Amino acid sequence: MNQNVGGRPVSGWRILAIVEFVAILAIGLVFFYRQQDEALVVYCAHDAVFSEEILNAFEQKTGIKVEPRFDTEATKSLGLTNLIIREQNHPRCDVFWNNQTLGTATLKEQGLLETYQGDGYQRIPAKFKDPDGTWTGFAARLRVYITNTEKLTATRESIEQKLSGPLNDVAIAKPLYGTTLTHFTVLCDAWGLDRLKTWYQSLQERNIQETSGNAGVKNLVASGSCALGFTDTDDFFVAVDDGKPVASLPITVDEHTILIPNSVAIIKGTKRRKQAETLVNYLLSEEVELKLAQSQSRQIPLGDVNWDQVPAEVRELQPYVKNAYPLANLVKEREKVLAWLESEYLK
Structure with missing residues (x-):
């Protein structure tokens, strides 16, 4: 059976082929736009009170829906890193916003990150990003001693004297997680694992108080229950x-400060690559680094920003960035420290 199209006969088979082609194209377009509407899944270890505002601003600016997943104060960075590892055969996460870098670098070692060197990557100095582009650091914190000024002055001499005696009124977060794990990794690199073990055993024998996270340390010192603590x-x-x-x-190690940037990475296997790239570029932008500097968390920008828009107390921290302990190539030390601490805490 033939039909006329434009004055020329067209076979029924040809019409059927055209219909099938149009149907396939329509299904493909529906699938494409459905994927565009699906939320971008972001595993986020940065405090929700600060990160949600950033992610909400991204949604409003781009129209890309974001579904964040947070974790607990105590386990958030390690917990989310391990979750990504467990889900590697069927990844749910598209973008990982970590509150430090070493756990993200571990994911690179396991082949779980995709390479991306967009505009945001280009504005961050080389020392704060993976040379292959699998992860990039931004908006950093410093590891610090916090003192209650009614009980202890914040000088090197007074803190060293305090740390040389009984530690009943000194606090530290459990080092199995978070930035305290990064702190211990740096000490392992600088001192060696045996000396680190001896130092930590000495802290415990002198009754240092351990909390579930850095916020707990802050609370103990701020309330006057402790005179000194290790926090960020x-x-x-x-x-x-x-x-x-x-x-x-x-806090210094071999005269270097411990600077802990946030990091962002695209998870291997994401089905929303373009949306993921858009979020990565946004998180690594001057706009976001300024927002985090101006927030209560006072993060220190790593890329070029208008420093006139940065709060004075954050500008005072800028010189410490140049003297930061190098965190590149510490994945093996982190693994050693983690294996030791897990054997201690997870018996």
Whole structure:
């Protein structure tokens, strides 16, 4: 059977082929736009109180829906890293916003990250990003001593003297997780694992108080229950804003500060690659680094920004960035420290 199209006969088979082609094209378009409407799944270890505002602004700016997943204060960075590893055969996460870099670098070693060197990657200095482009650091915190000024002055001499005696009124977060794990990894690299073990055993024997996270350390010092603690600048500034009698001093290792950037990476196997790239570029932008600097967490920008828009107390921290302990190539040390701590805590 033939039909006329434009004055020429067209066979029924040809019409059927055209119909099938149009149907397939329509199904493909429906599938494409459905994927565009699906939320971008973001595993986020950065505090929700700060990160949700950033992610909401991204949604409003781009129209890309975001579905964040957070974890607990105590286990968030390690918990989410391990979740990505467990899900590697059927990944749910598209973008990982980690609150540090070493766990993200571990995912690279396991082949779970995709390479992307977009505009955001280009504006971050080389020392804070993976040379292959699998992850990029941004918006950093400093590891600091926090003191209750009614009990202890924040000087090197007074802190060293305090740490040389009984530690009943000194606090540290459990080192199995978070930035305390990064702190211990740096010490392992600088000192060796045996010396680190001896040092930590000494802290425990002198009754140092352990909390589930850095916020707990901050609370103990801010309330006066402890005179001294190990924490990060974001928690310290929370206490400052609450009007607590606190001061801070950067922790140094071999005269280097411990600078802990956030990091962002695209998870291998994402079905929303373009949306993921858009979010990565946004998180690595000057806009976001300024927002995080101006937030209560007072993150330190790593890329070029208009420093006139950065709060004065954050500008004071900028010189410490240049003297930061190099975190590149510490994945093996992190694995050693983690294996030792898991044997201690997870018996």
